[in-house]
Amino acid sequence: MRAAVFQEAGQPLTIETIPDPVPAEDEVVIAVRGAGICGSDLHITQHAGITRPGTVLGHEFAGTIAALGAGVAGGWKVGDRVTALPLFPCCACEACDAHMPNLCSHGNWAGVTPERPGAYAEYVVARGSLLQAVPAGVGDNDAAMIEPLAVGHHSVARAAIRPGEAVLIIGGGPIGAAVALFARAAGAKHVVVSEPAAARRDRCGLLGATATIDPTSEDVAKRFAALAGKRPDVVFECVGAPGLLHQAVELVGLRGRVIVAGVLFEEDRLPPLTAFIKEVTIAYSQAYTERDFAAVIDALARREIDATPLHTRTVTFDELPAAFEALRGNPLECKVLIDPR
Numbered sequence: 001m002r003a004a005v006f007q008e009a010g011q012p013l014t015i016e017t018i019p020d021p022v023p024a025e026d027e028v029v030i031a032v033r034g035a036g037i038c039g040s041d042l043h044i045t046q047h048a049g050i051t052r053p054g055t056v057l058g059h060e061f062a063g064t065i066a067a068l069g070a071g072v073a074g075g076w077k078v079g080d081r082v083t084a085l086p087l088f089p090c091c092a093c094e095a096c097d098a099h100m101p102n103l104c105s106h107g108n109w110a111g112v113t114p115e116r117p118g119a120y121a122e123y124v125v126a127r128g129s130l131l132q133a134v135p136a137g138v139g140d141n142d143a144a145m146i147e148p149l150a151v152g153h154h155s156v157a158r159a160a161i162r163p164g165e166a167v168l169i170i171g172g173g174p175i176g177a178a179v180a181l182f183a184r185a186a187g188a189k190h191v192v193v194s195e196p197a198a199a200r201r202d203r204c205g206l207l208g209a210t211a212t213i214d215p216t217s218e219d220v221a222k223r224f225a226a227l228a229g230k231r232p233d234v235v236f237e238c239v240g241a242p243g244l245l246h247q248a249v250e251l252v253g254l255r256g257r258v259i260v261a262g263v264l265f266e267e268d269r270l271p272p273l274t275a276f277i278k279e280v281t282i283a284y285s286q287a288y289t290e291r292d293f294a295a296v297i298d299a300l301a302r303r304e305i306d307a308t309p310l311h312t313r314t315v316t317f318d319e320l321p322a323a324f325e326a327l328r329g330n331p332l333e334c335k336v337l338i339d340p341r
């Protein structure tokens with residue numbers, strides 16, 4: 001099969017022919033109809049030493065079942081439209097016992113190491129137990145975006161939003177936009193996105209944000225108070241940059257909740273006294289569970305959400321290496337999908 005292979009930081013992906021995958025006992029092979037380029041794919045290939053040469057990236061995908069291992073349960077058959085959690089949990093730890101495969105620290109992800117090739121390819125392997133059916137009413141583009149939507153859904157579930165609440169989202173990239181979508185669907189009255197890039201602010205306006213703020217030219221606290229008449233009940237940090245958790249704690253209201261969805265790879269500072277005197281709750285949100293995938297698919301199938309503004313364009317295999325490099329630091333783009341067919 002053809003696949004886009006990571007060589008080294010600073011070099012474009014190369015399109016190569018590699019062996020077709022063969023499913024293990026508990027695995028399925030999915031013929032990819034759409035795969036998403038994720039900010040984390042860009043991040044882990046930016047610097048030397050994070051991702052090893054030979055890795056096929058891609059953990060956001062949907063397609064049809066091409067082959068099944070003999071031990072896959074659930075009545076799946078070749079040709080079924082599916083997506084899957086791109087996880088290979090160990091199935092023997094505390095997290096796995098509690099149906100939190102996202103928190104298994106002994107497992108692996110598709111598209112992060114050479115041992116588990118991802119979906120920048122004609123075929124990708126998934127764990128049979130983590131398959132999710134894609135109903136006929138959910139199109140291929142939406143299906144390929146179920147994974148990033150599930151990240152947003154999980155963050156909103158962690159916040160336990162109550163109808164009428166006021167929400168501030170720091171960062172209007174794909175995850176911030178997905179959080180806006182599900183925060184609104186959860187009944188938040190004010191969903192305000194703080195984002196420096198105008199194109200991202202505009203897109204969040206199409207995806208459920210009731211207002212947007214440019215933090216480079218406006219005072220976020222004052223503007224939020226003018227919009228909502230109070231401080232935020234919930235602040236989502238959807239960027240993962242130093243200082244933003246501090247800012248979130250400063251901005252949130254009394255007994256407010258701060259949900260951290262952005263990934264930060266370095267130490268950061270927090271104002272403990274500010275958090276203390278407001279009794280702030282800080283909760284981290286990592287990836288998703290099967291329930292998030294199921295809820296996203298249900299919301300798409302019932303037309304309760306419209307995720308189409310997230311998708312900005314689709315590229316072919318041949319266009320992929322250049323498109324991948326062009327995405328670095330380009331806020332005009334949101335979700336770029338690969339169609340390997």
Ligand SMILES: [Zn+2]
Binds near residue numbers: 039
């Ligand atoms: Zn991702």
Ligand SMILES: [Zn+2]
Binds near residue numbers: 089092107
């Ligand atoms: Zn485990």
